[in-house]
Amino acid sequence: DQQVKQNSPSLSVQEGRISILNCDYTNSMFDYFLWYKKYPAEGPTFLISISSIKDKNEDGRFTVFLNKSAKHLSLHIVPSQPGDSAVYFCAASTGTASKLTFGTGTRLQVTL
Amino acid sequence: GAGVSQSPSNKVTEKGKDVELRCDPISGHTALYWYRQSLGQGLEFLIYFQGNSAPDKSGLPSDRFSAERTGGSVSTLTIQRTQQEDSAVYLCASSPTGKGYTFGSGTRLTVV
Numbered sequence: 170d171q172q173v174k175q176n177s178p179s180l181s182v183q184e185g186r187i188s189i190l191n192c193d194y195t196n197s198m199f200d201y202f203l204w205y206k207k208y209p210a211e212g213p214t215f216l217i218s219i220s221s222i223k224d225k226n227e228d229g230r231f232t233v234f235l236n237k238s239a240k241h242l243s244l245h246i247v248p249s250q251p252g253d254s255a256v257y258f259c260a261a262s263t264g265t266a267s268k269l270t271f272g273t274g275t276r277l278q279v280t281l
Numbered sequence: 282g283a284g285v286s287q288s289p290s291n292k293v294t295e296k297g298k299d300v301e302l303r304c305d306p307i308s309g310h311t312a313l314y315w316y317r318q319s320l321g322q323g324l325e326f327l328i329y330f331q332g333n334s335a336p337d338k339s340g341l342p343s344d345r346f347s348a349e350r351t352g353g354s355v356s357t358l359t360i361q362r363t364q365q366e367d368s369a370v371y372l373c374a375s376s377p378t379g380k381g382y383t384f385g386s387g388t389r390l391t392v393v
Contacts, residue, residue: 171323173323175323205384210386211386212285212372212374212383212384212385212386212387213324213372213384214384215381215382215383218381258323258324260324267312267314267329267331267376267378268314268326268329268337268340269314269324269326269382270326271316271323271324271325271326272323273321273322273323274323
């Protein structure tokens with residue numbers, strides 16, 4: 170039972186354009202959401218998070234949007250840069266529990 | 282050290298052998314997690330240690346898997362009688378508060 174889903178395994182975007190990565194979840198108890206970025210042969214690194222009391226959180230070129238009614242969140246990267254090419258994982262947790270449930274990842278390729 | 286350290290970085294073992302994977306968390310981090318990523322899959326939760334509390338072992342896939350955390354610091358994940366389906370990247374993460382993980386680079390386990 171995949172509680173966090175990333176339905177696009179890959180995405181290719183031109184440098185300078187917007188990258189939009191999507192994530193859907195099924196567990197309505199999730200109230201904290203995170204995005205991680207992973208380069209080959211490295212562990213995932215934290216990118217940005219959002220609590221369910223918000224619908225948007227922004228950090229530089231990265232913005233996360235949360236639509237609780239649709240159980241959907243998205244990560245926007247603008248402008249996209251070649252160094253953004255990596256696998257992006259969406260993750261969610263419940264209340265004070267710190268165990269994260271991850272999606273399967275989306276591989277982003279930013280082309281010149 | 283400055284980050285989460287995992288060893289070995291790569292391990293090839295024969296089916297049926299036991300393996301031990303080590304994780305050195307960031308000093309002072311009370312929470313420690315093990316995840317694994319099989320080919321084409323997301324990060325699968327295995328086990329979670331928080332301070333002196335009983336660990337959350339709900340993600341361990343079988344009784345061949347066990348983990349210890351000695352002195353609230355170093356953790357060892359042991360897989361007995363390895364099977365080919367155990368082949369994956371095993372990732373350790375630590376956190377000071379239970380959220381905001383820092384991951385290690387992982388151990389790539391290949392069972393032949």
